[in-house]
Amino acid sequence: MTTGTIELKASDFKSGINPDWCPGCGDFGVLNSLQRACAELGLQPHNILTVSGIGCSSNLPGYINTYGMHTLHGRSLAFAAGAKMSNHELTVIATGGDGDGYGIGGNHLAHIARRNVDLTYIVMNNQVYGLTTGQISPTSRLDMKTKSTPFGNVESPINPITSAIMNGATFVARAFSGDIRHTTSIIKAAIEHKGFSLVDIFSPCVTFNDDNSHDFFKERVTKLEDQNHDTGDWKAACEKAMAWGPVINIGLFYQDPDSKSLGAREPILADGPMSSRTLEITEDQTKKLLGKMM
Amino acid sequence: MAAGKFDLALAIGGEAGQGIATPGNIMARLFIRRGLHLNAYNAYQSIVRGGHIFLTIRVSDEPVYTHGDKLDLIVCLNQDTMDRHLGLLGEGTRALFNSDTIKPGEAAKGVGLCPIPVSELTQSRNRLVQNTVAVGATSSLMGLDFSILEESLKARFARQGQSVVDENVGVAKAGYEYAAKNFEPFPVAVPENPHPLAQWAGNEAIGMGAAAAGVKFYAAYPMSPSTGVLHWFAQNARDLGIMVRQVEDEIAAANAIIGAAHTGTRAMTATSGGGFALMTEAVGAAAMMEIPVVMVNVQRAGPSTGVPTKTEQGDLWQVLGASQGDFPRLIVAPTNALDMFNTMSEIFNLTDHYQCPGLVLSDLLISEGTFSVDPDAINMNPTIDRGQLITEHSTQNGYNRYQNTESGIAPRAVPGTEGYVHVVSTDEHDEDGSLISDEYTNPYKRRASVERRARKFSDTLERISAPELQGPKDAEVTLIGWGSTEGAIREAVELLKDRGITANRLQVKWMVPLHGDAISAVVNSAKCPIIVENNYSGQFYRYLRSETGLTIDKHIRKYDGEPFMPHHIADGAQEILAGKADTFVPYQEVNV
Numbered sequence: 014m015t016t017g018t019i020e021l022k023a024s025d026f027k028s029g030i031n032p033d034w035c036p037g038c039g040d041f042g043v044l045n046s047l048q049r050a051c052a053e054l055g056l057q058p059h060n061i062l063t064v065s066g067i068g069c070s071s072n073l074p075g076y077i078n079t080y081g082m083h084t085l086h087g088r089s090l091a092f093a094a095g096a097k098m099s100n101h102e103l104t105v106i107a108t109g110g111d112g113d114g115y116g117i118g119g120n121h122l123a124h125i126a127r128r129n130v131d132l133t134y135i136v137m138n139n140q141v142y143g144l145t146t147g148q149i150s151p152t153s154r155l156d157m158k159t160k161s162t163p164f165g166n167v168e169s170p171i172n173p174i175t176s177a178i179m180n181g182a183t184f185v186a187r188a189f190s191g192d193i194r195h196t197t198s199i200i201k202a203a204i205e206h207k208g209f210s211l212v213d214i215f216s217p218c219v220t221f222n223d224d225n226s227h228d229f230f231k232e233r234v235t236k237l238e239d240q241n242h243d244t245g246d247w248k249a250a251c252e253k254a255m256a257w258g259p260v261i262n263i264g265l266f267y268q269d270p271d272s273k274s275l276g277a278r279e280p281i282l283a284d285g286p287m288s289s290r291t292l293e294i295t296e297d298q299t300k301k302l303l304g305k306m307m
Numbered sequence: 308m309a310a311g312k313f314d315l316a317l318a319i320g321g322e323a324g325q326g327i328a329t330p331g332n333i334m335a336r337l338f339i340r341r342g343l344h345l346n347a348y349n350a351y352q353s354i355v356r357g358g359h360i361f362l363t364i365r366v367s368d369e370p371v372y373t374h375g376d377k378l379d380l381i382v383c384l385n386q387d388t389m390d391r392h393l394g395l396l397g398e399g400t401r402a403l404f405n406s407d408t409i410k411p412g413e414a415a416k417g418v419g420l421c422p423i424p425v426s427e428l429t430q431s432r433n434r435l436v437q438n439t440v441a442v443g444a445t446s447s448l449m450g451l452d453f454s455i456l457e458e459s460l461k462a463r464f465a466r467q468g469q470s471v472v473d474e475n476v477g478v479a480k481a482g483y484e485y486a487a488k489n490f491e492p493f494p495v496a497v498p499e500n501p502h503p504l505a506q507w508a509g510n511e512a513i514g515m516g517a518a519a520a521g522v523k524f525y526a527a528y529p530m531s532p533s534t535g536v537l538h539w540f541a542q543n544a545r546d547l548g549i550m551v552r553q554v555e556d557e558i559a560a561a562n563a564i565i566g567a568a569h570t571g572t573r574a575m576t577a578t579s580g581g582g583f584a585l586m587t588e589a590v591g592a593a594a595m596m597e598i599p600v601v602m603v604n605v606q607r608a609g610p611s612t613g614v615p616t617k618t619e620q621g622d623l624w625q626v627l628g629a630s631q632g633d634f635p636r637l638i639v640a641p642t643n644a645l646d647m648f649n650t651m652s653e654i655f656n657l658t659d660h661y662q663c664p665g666l667v668l669s670d671l672l673i674s675e676g677t678f679s680v681d682p683d684a685i686n687m688n689p690t691i692d693r694g695q696l697i698t699e700h701s702t703q704n705g706y707n708r709y710q711n712t713e714s715g716i717a718p719r720a721v722p723g724t725e726g727y728v729h730v731v732s733t734d735e736h737d738e739d740g741s742l743i744s745d746e747y748t749n750p751y752k753r754r755a756s757v758e759r760r761a762r763k764f765s766d767t768l769e770r771i772s773a774p775e776l777q778g779p780k781d782a783e784v785t786l787i788g789w790g791s792t793e794g795a796i797r798e799a800v801e802l803l804k805d806r807g808i809t810a811n812r813l814q815v816k817w818m819v820p821l822h823g824d825a826i827s828a829v830v831n832s833a834k835c836p837i838i839v840e841n842n843y844s845g846q847f848y849r850y851l852r853s854e855t856g857l858t859i860d861k862h863i864r865k866y867d868g869e870p871f872m873p874h875h876i877a878d879g880a881q882e883i884l885a886g887k888a889d890t891f892v893p894y895q896e897v898n899v
């Protein structure tokens with residue numbers, strides 16, 4: 014992570030392109046929080062790479078003034094991990110939706126978590142597929158009616174928080190896009206964390222999900238920070254994450270205080286980013302290679 | 308075969324787990340140190356224990372391009388090997404076997420049966436000891452001085468301690484002396500050339516070529532027969548400063564290298580057809596975002612899981628059509644291990660120049676074959692041309708990543724560079740990278756983008772060499788192949804010459820772009836053009852026809868999982884010339 018000399022405001026992280034999200038979409042709050050977090054951490058746009066998949070929320074890199082990669086559906090983490098391991102001096106932030114991250118990209122999430130690649134993954138979780146005009150997602154509730162489940166969803170949703178903890182993630186948090194100040198603080202902590210950080214953010218879809226609306230969350234979200242929760246206790250974290258009723262917990266569920274990122278474990282990176290190495294093979298290296306062949 | 312004065316093929320057969328690789332390595336290393344050329348092919352199965360493994364090592368004082376047409380010596384480590392292959396042996400050959408456990412069966416006239424009573428020669432209970440006895444006996448049959456073998460054994464087992472060295476040398480000596488006393492050696496002893504050679508497998512040549520090209524990021528998921536590339540990178544990563552990652556699947560591998568390449572690192576992956584199927588979406592992503600990456604597809608017999616340990620040229624259409632949409636790509640099928648090595652730096656320079664994906668087709672024959680190579684021919688410092696890459700900070704404004712330039716190519720800035728912040732996208736985008744696919748689509752901008760990306764490739768043919776006809780222009784038959792069949796076709800031409808038939812040959816390496824005019828010129832002036840392919844449907848022929856309109860009705864095709872042997876092609880050419888066949892499918896004599 015590089016900190017610049019010029020202090021930037023959240024507005025300096027606006028790209029100049031207006032988001033094409035529906036008016037009232039929760040993603041605005043996430044974008045806003047991310048821009049604030051970058052500014053408050055003193056990051057410089059050119060040292061940040063924002064990587065997304067495909068979906069409404071994956072359009073985010075176009076709206077933030079950082080380097081961006083708007084990639085394939087479900088693959089943001091694969092691209093992001095490649096970029097981070099190639100240039101670990103970049104601040105790499107992956108963004109996307111619940112279908113992108115927990116459905117089609119679920120395999121990558123499990124493995125990036127256990128590898129502890131030092132990047133932040135922000136999932137705008139609206140419990141529905143929006144860009145394809147309303148079908149169930151991996152986080153849609155049982156019985157939910159959508160275009161692909163006109164008679165009600167018969168599948169249970171995934172719990173991203175407990176799943177991530179079980180997969181070895183070292184920073185797992187949840188936020189609500191309606192609370193920009195809290196979301197900003199969570200994102201800041203996630204970016205500062207040494208290792209993989211998952212921030213699942215309730216980001217209501219105002220067009221295709223009436224069940225999980227802004228008001229639904231506003232009435233239920235309860236901050237862990239106010240509950241004397243021990244963030245080093247993964248069992249307690251899982252218990253808190255299972256609550257889904259009048260109380261839905263948000264905040265930092267779990268953080269491994271001894272987290273050692275993949276970049277820190279990989280000796281190759283001791284000599285600096287791969288992207289700035291000299292490419293030429295030396296005479297000694299050649300000699301050694303040929304020696305093995307003879 | 309018209310190779311050198313000395314041209315001998317020895318084969319070691321047994322089941323997986325019997326340790327065939329060790330005697331194979333010992334003999335191969337011994338040959339190359341004496342400056343001899345070798346070409347080894349290991350026929351094996353997807354099994355860790357059992358099955359039938361048959362390693363053929365052909366050695367000569369002149370370059371050899373295939374594992375040959377004949378077997379001079381078979382070393383049988385089990386009864387199965389004897390039963391399968393004794394029938395292939397003729398006059399002047401030898402079959403070496405452990406007479407404690409193996410019965411020879413009916414041999415043809417002139418076959419020297421060489422039974423070794425292993426238990427009499429050694430007290431060791433190690434069942435792998437018969438391998439070392441066999442190495443000793445083989446060295447004797449080949450007229451090698453025992454001291455040469457002793458030196459090799461010491462080098463091979465040094466790391467396992469003195470007692471292991473002593474045991475192996477002792478056992479080898481017993482085998483050597485027993486053979487010297489009881490069997491007639493081959494009439495020509497193994498010669499020695501003054502210039503020692505090196506050896507590599509094709510997969511190692513791919514890794515080394517990529518390292519020489521400046522690859523600093525390699526991601527892959529294991530898949531036969533491409534895994535050797537991963538092993539090479541893993542083994543050498545620390546010495547060479549290369550980030551090597553084994554990831555969760557081929558989708559992750561392909562996309563991770565694009566992420567790495569976007570930050571300015573030369574990045575690569577290798578897989579086989581099944582893994583490449585998972586990578587295909589990434590091919591289009593690299594093309595759309597215009598990020599240079601190289602993906603290697605080491606072909607094996609398909610479809611689907613197919614025959615994981617057997618070779619085929621069956622994935623040409625897969626790479627031609629990989630990923631949705633209509634976009635240009637580069638596809639190359641190098642023709643041997645050294646060509647593979649040299650091509651890696653070539654394709655990295657081209658993909659950097661054109662900012663596009665580059666696809667390399669190898670196959671099991673090249674990738675898992677072991678070949679001698681002159682160390683002086685290996686240039687670890689080839690030209691590296693990164694194309695238009697921006698890595699210096701700037702205070703300028705208005706950078707357009709996808710500027711509609713005359714050449715179609717726009718300078719590429721990497722993340723971390725001040726003054727060039729932009730977004731790359733798999734969605735269609737404008738010159739500045741902003742999306743034109745979602746809110747307001749724009750047919751004029753879309754057209755300009757499609758045309759710009761296509762325009763980048765308008766001069767590709769000028770940057771790659773055209774295939775050249777080898778041999779007499781007025782030959783009776785012209786053998787046309789692509790990729791790995793070069794060696795077998797080359798030796799088939801020699802065989803045909805011995806049989807009184809003049810042949811020439813054209814080996815095509817670059818699939819995209821295709822030198823269609825150069826190939827047409829050869830075909831149109833050929834008396835009898837025949838296309839040789841290691842597949843059933845004639846993938847290259849159908850592609851050539853679609854690109855050039857050429858029709859060719861003579862074909863030699865093989866799709867039993869085993870590579871061509873030179874005589875398969877020579878026999879086919881003769882049959883076709885005699886009017887007995889239009890499409891000739893050779894019979895695979897060696898049952899492996």
